[in-house]
Amino acid sequence: MSIQLIGMSHKTAPVAIRERLALSEEDAVALAARLARGPQLDEALVLSTCNRVEFLGSGEPDGLRSAVLRHLLDHLDQEALSEDALYAYGERAAVRHVFRVACSLDSMVVGEPQILGQVRDAYRRATDAGTLGGPLGRLIPHALRVARRVRNETGIGRTAVSVSSVAVELARRIFGELDGLSVLLIGAGDMAEAAARHLQNAGASHLYVANRTFSSAESLAASIAGRPVRFERLLELLQRVDIVLSSTGSPSFILTRRTAEGVIASRRNRPIFLVDIAVPRDIDPEINAVDNMFVYDIDDLQQVAAANIKHRRREAERAERIVEDEVEGILKRMRAHRAAPAIVSLNQRLEAIRRGELERYRSKLRGLTAEQREAVEALTKGMISKIAHHPIREAKRQASDPRPGFTFDDFRRLFGLD
Amino acid sequence: MDSHATVLLRAALVLYSLGLLDSLYSVVRQRRKLFKPALYAFALGATLHFLSLALASRALGRFPVQTFQQLCSMASFFMTVVFLAVYVRFKYESLAVFAVPPVFLLALVGSLGGPARDVSRPVLQWWISIHATLFLLGYAALFLTCVAGVMYLIQEHELKSKRPKAFYYRLPPLSKLEDIGRVALGAAFVLVTLGLIAASTWAFAKWGASWVVDPTIALAFLTWGIAFTMVVGRLAAGWQGRKGAYFSIAGFACAALTWVVNSGAHTFMSQ
Numbered sequence: 001m002s003i004q005l006i007g008m009s010h011k012t013a014p015v016a017i018r019e020r021l022a023l024s025e026e027d028a029v030a031l032a033a034r035l036a037r038g039p040q041l042d043e044a045l046v047l048s049t050c051n052r053v054e055f056l057g058s059g060e061p062d063g064l065r066s067a068v069l070r071h072l073l074d075h076l077d078q079e080a081l082s083e084d085a086l087y088a089y090g091e092r093a094a095v096r097h098v099f100r101v102a103c104s105l106d107s108m109v110v111g112e113p114q115i116l117g118q119v120r121d122a123y124r125r126a127t128d129a130g131t132l133g134g135p136l137g138r139l140i141p142h143a144l145r146v147a148r149r150v151r152n153e154t155g156i157g158r159t160a161v162s163v164s165s166v167a168v169e170l171a172r173r174i175f176g177e178l179d180g181l182s183v184l185l186i187g188a189g190d191m192a193e194a195a196a197r198h199l200q201n202a203g204a205s206h207l208y209v210a211n212r213t214f215s216s217a218e219s220l221a222a223s224i225a226g227r228p229v230r231f232e233r234l235l236e237l238l239q240r241v242d243i244v245l246s247s248t249g250s251p252s253f254i255l256t257r258r259t260a261e262g263v264i265a266s267r268r269n270r271p272i273f274l275v276d277i278a279v280p281r282d283i284d285p286e287i288n289a290v291d292n293m294f295v296y297d298i299d300d301l302q303q304v305a306a307a308n309i310k311h312r313r314r315e316a317e318r319a320e321r322i323v324e325d326e327v328e329g330i331l332k333r334m335r336a337h338r339a340a341p342a343i344v345s346l347n348q349r350l351e352a353i354r355r356g357e358l359e360r361y362r363s364k365l366r367g368l369t370a371e372q373r374e375a376v377e378a379l380t381k382g383m384i385s386k387i388a389h390h391p392i393r394e395a396k397r398q399a400s401d402p403r404p405g406f407t408f409d410d411f412r413r414l415f416g417l418d
Numbered sequence: 419m420d421s422h423a424t425v426l427l428r429a430a431l432v433l434y435s436l437g438l439l440d441s442l443y444s445v446v447r448q449r450r451k452l453f454k455p456a457l458y459a460f461a462l463g464a465t466l467h468f469l470s471l472a473l474a475s476r477a478l479g480r481f482p483v484q485t486f487q488q489l490c491s492m493a494s495f496f497m498t499v500v501f502l503a504v505y506v507r508f509k510y511e512s513l514a515v516f517a518v519p520p521v522f523l524l525a526l527v528g529s530l531g532g533p534a535r536d537v538s539r540p541v542l543q544w545w546i547s548i549h550a551t552l553f554l555l556g557y558a559a560l561f562l563t564c565v566a567g568v569m570y571l572i573q574e575h576e577l578k579s580k581r582p583k584a585f586y587y588r589l590p591p592l593s594k595l596e597d598i599g600r601v602a603l604g605a606a607f608v609l610v611t612l613g614l615i616a617a618s619t620w621a622f623a624k625w626g627a628s629w630v631v632d633p634t635i636a637l638a639f640l641t642w643g644i645a646f647t648m649v650v651g652r653l654a655a656g657w658q659g660r661k662g663a664y665f666s667i668a669g670f671a672c673a674a675l676t677w678v679v680n681s682g683a684h685t686f687m688s689q
Contacts, residue, residue, distance in 0.1 A: 155448045155587065173577060176591040268656030271592065288578060292659040300580040307582045318447075 003135055004064035005094040006072075006086060007047075007054030010108050013085035020075045021053040028122065029129045031055075031071065036131040040067045043136040045126040047101075049118050051108055056098065058136040061090070092331060095139060099323045102143040103150040104157070111156040111312050116147050135334055146326045153322065156315040159308035163301045164195040167275050168202050170304065171243055174273050174294055181242040182206035186234070186254070188220050189247030191277045191298075196224055196245055208241065210234055212248070238263045243273045246282040253284045260287040267292075275301070332400050339399035342408050343392050345417040350384040391415070423477065426470035427491060427529045433463030434498070434522045441514035445588055453511040457502075460518070464498045467525070471495060481547035483554075491528025492550070493677070496558035497521045500602070504562055508598055510590040516565045549620075552613030553638075557677055559606035560645065560670045566599035567666030574660060596658060599666050603652070607645045610673075614642050641676045644669040 008018060023031060028046040035044035035055070040063030047054045055071075057064040065088065072081065089097050100106045102119045123140040126132050132140070151157055160169040171178055181204045185196050188211060196207060207226035210233070211217035217228040229237060238244065238255070248254060255274070264272070271292040276283040281297055288295040296304075358365070358380065365376065391411070398406050411417075437459030444452035471492065474482040482488040501517045569589055576586040589595075648665050651657035657665060 152451065153449055158448075159587065170577070172591060173573070173586070174592050176593045269658040269661075270656070271659065291661060294577055296580065303580055304582055311582075311587060 002061050002091050003056070003058045003094045003139060004062070004091075005054060005056050005089045005097055006064055006068050007052060008085045008087070009052035009054075009106065011106070012087060013080070015050075017076070017080045017085050018051075018053060020080070021048075021072075022050075023048040023053065025121075025125060029125050029131070032126055032131040033129050035064075035067045038067050040064070043132050043134045045122060045132060045136060045140065047119065047122045049115065051115075052101070052106075054101070056094070056136055058134050064088075092327065095330060096323065096327045098139060098143045099146050099326060100320075102147040103319055103323060104147070105150075105316055105319055105323065109161055110316050111159075111161075113151075113157055116144065116151075119147075120144055135337070138334075139330065142326075142330055146323065149326075150319045150322055154315040154318045156312055156319050158315075159311055161305050161308050161312065163191060163277075163298070163305060164198045166301045166305045166308065167195045167245070167296070168198045169308075170275075170294070170296060170301075171199065171204075171273050172202070174271055175242060177203060179203035180205050182208070182240065183243045183245065184208045184210060184229075184237050184241040185220070185224075185226065186210050186244065186246040186282065187248030187250075187278065188216055189277055192245040192247035192275075193220070193224065195275060195277070196226070199243060199245075200224070204243065206241075208237055210237065235259070235263070238272070239266045241272070242270075243275070244283075245275045245277065247277040248282050250278070250282055251280060253282060255283045255287065257284050257286045257290065260284070260290055260293055264290055264293055277301075335399045335402070336396055337399070338408070339395040342395055342411050342417065345412065346388055346391060346395075346415055349415060349417055350388055354380045354384050423470040423473035424529065426466045426473065427525065430463040430467040430470060431522070431525045431529050433459045433466065434518065434525055437463060438514070438518045438522055441511060441518065445512050445515050446584075448588065450511060453514075456511075456514060457505070460498060460502060460514070464495065464502065467491075467495045467498065481550060483547065483550040487528050487530055489550075489554070489677075490524045493554050493557060494521045494524035494528060496554045497524070497561055500555070500558040500562050500605075504598055504602065507601070508590070508594060510594065510598075512569070512588050512590065513565065513598070516569055517562065520561065546617075549613050549617040552609050552616065553677075556606045556609030556613055556645075557670075557673050559602045559609060560641075560666075560673045562602035563599045563606060563648075563666040564670030566595045566602065567663035567670075570595040570599070570663040571660065571667075574663075592659070596662070599662065600652065603645070603648055603666065603669075607649050610642050610645050614638065638676050641669070641673040644672050 008021060010018070023046060025048075028048045032044040032046045035041050035046075035057055041057040041059035043059070044055070044057045044064075044067075047056070055064060055068045057067065072086070076085075097106070102116060104111050104113065104115050107115050119140065123132070123144070126140075127137070160166045168178070171181070175181055178199060181199075183196060183199050183204045183206065185192055185207065200207060207221075207224060208229050209217045209221040209224070209226045210229045210231050211220070212231045214228065214230055217230075220226070221228040234254075246254065269292050271294070274283050274287065274293065274295045276295060276297045279298065283295055283297070285295055285297065287293050358376070365373065368376065395408070395411055398408075398411075437456040440456035440459065441453055444450065444456065471482060474488070478484075481492075483492055497517070498521050501513065501521065505511075505513060570592060572585050573589040573592055573595065576582055576589075577592070590598075644665075648657070648662075648669050651665065652662060
């Protein structure tokens with residue numbers, strides 16, 4: 001029985017091809033059930049997300065290929081099939097791929113957390129549908145554990161890589177927790193709005209919206225649960241809020257260094273984070289030199305995002321090492337698991353012989369005291385355990401480190417286990 | 419110092435160094451779970467250190483704060499205690515990387531002293547033990563404000579430079595460093611004030627006004643003055659951020675200078 005995987009992802013196929021294979025949750029479960037019912041496979045799972053469609057199965061060697069072929073031919077044309085859009089992995093490579101996917105090492109944005117939830121959901125649905133129950137059923141929960149280990153032991157998911165989430169990360173580096181902080185949104189821009197929503201989700205509770213046109217401020221405030229304020233009150237608000245997101249269409253700075261120095265003095269040096277997403281810029285970059293004022297424009301945010309991506313890449317290298325470790329560990333355990341049926345049969349067989357012999361001599365042993373009977377029990381049990389010890393050890397060794405010329409069929413024949 | 423006390427202090431020193439190595443590794447690799455052994459090493463080290471000080475006190479019949487080495491040992495013990503208290507409150511592992519090396523160095527200097535000897539200074543009585551304890555605890559708290567200040571300046575530089583490097587990912591947020599500095603400064607001010615009140619009240623009773631001209635006393639008052647200025651500056655003038663960090667470092671530097679000059683006892687005591 002071997003684990004196999006066939007799939008396509010954002011790395012091998014454009015969305016125009018991926019979408020032809022994509023499945024809804026229900027269809028993915030139904031297909032997995034159909035595959036697992038087939039003669040070639042014992043288990044199956046289908047993972048379909050916007051970045052990948054993957055079929056996993058365990059059963060006869062190449063069983064997955066023959067089982068999935070019909071489905072692939074139904075949905076992909078010859079061109080898609082011949083363009084290296086698909087990949088197929090067996091055993092070690094399949095295990096490694098599953099771990100890498102769960103750890104978000106194969107994601108478009110390395111370290112993004114959604115994939116872990118998607119794998120978990122696919123596993124839950126497959127378990128509910130009864131399409132797992134063998135080595136694949138043990139592999140997926142293990143992959144989820146590896147993903148958690150990678151999250152805990154590396155910084156792969158700790159840094160932000162999109163501009164709006166970088167703004168939230170920087171706010172956290174300045175203020176710690178964002179609960180209860182107030183945000184002022186000046187002007188109207190999609191990116192500023194997205195950053196404001198990110199800050200709200202992170203805990204910022206008071207959101208003010210200022211715009212030269214008050215009605216625009218009102219409509220934007222309504223859509224993001226903020227409070228509209230008149231543009232003339234800008235200075236007053238700058239003295240109160242903690243974070244400013246500015247994206248107006250002003251051709252010149254709306255906040256100069258001289259004004260900013262007055263603002264920080266009236267704030268009694270309470271820190272303020274100014275995010276300038278406007279082009280041309282709204283906030284004089286010189287303000288960044290003022291103590292307790294932190295100014296980031298769009299290039300700065302992108303620069304931090306780039307540094308974070310580089311940081312993630314370094315962390316990803318560490319994550320890859322963890323994955324390699326875990327692949328080695330689980331393959332060893334899976335191989336050892338192969339010896340389990342033979343070992344159980346051997347123990348049962350020897351126990352049956354022991355009981356049979358005791359039964360045969362029951363009349364002769366009748367005169368024994370309870371103490372003597374216990375001694376006979378212990379003696380016979382000790383004998384079969386000593387007899388079984390060496391073959392069991394060899395079977396386990398053979399399972400984890402197979403040598404040619406030995407098969408579990410030989411083992412079974414040798415001890416008459418069938 | 420009693421030989422058992424020396425052995426215990428050296429064992430504590432080994433634990434501090436192991437804890438420091440482990441905390442360095444866990445902070446550099448950003449693996450918080452690995453910090454736990456370091457924390458246990460610091461806590462066990464502090465316990466052994468305390469036992470060492472207790473044995474030395476018993477051997478001497480008074481608080482072991484006479485020689486430079488004894489003061490170093492005592493100061494490093496208090497610094498560890500203050501560090502552990504701050505860690506329990508704020509949970510930032512990177513503090514250890516900045517706070518523990520000086521603790522280790524002071525404990526190392528402390529362990530270089532031989533067995534405890536009674537140096538028979540005429541006036542080293544129980545009150546001086548209280549004075550020294552309060553001052554050393556105050557210095558330990560000031561040390562933490564300095565550590566928080568240094569970390570603040572580094573993290574602020576990372577944020578202002580807009581090019582995040584290694585420290586950016588490993589140091590606490592600025593507001594938390596401000597909190598650590600503020601709490602430690604408050605504690606330092608109270609302790610130094612109490613230590614100064616205890617010492618000056620007793621000294622007036624014993625020597626009248628002659629001790630006031632002692633230059634180290636002037637430095638002690640200067641330390642208190644700086645701590646007072648820092649507290650007032652933070653409360654009244656809103657000193658935060660870079661300015662507050664510079665004052666924290668300057669305050670501790672002055673306190674450390676006073677301490678080094680004062681180590682042993684004041685000149686007027688031998689008069």
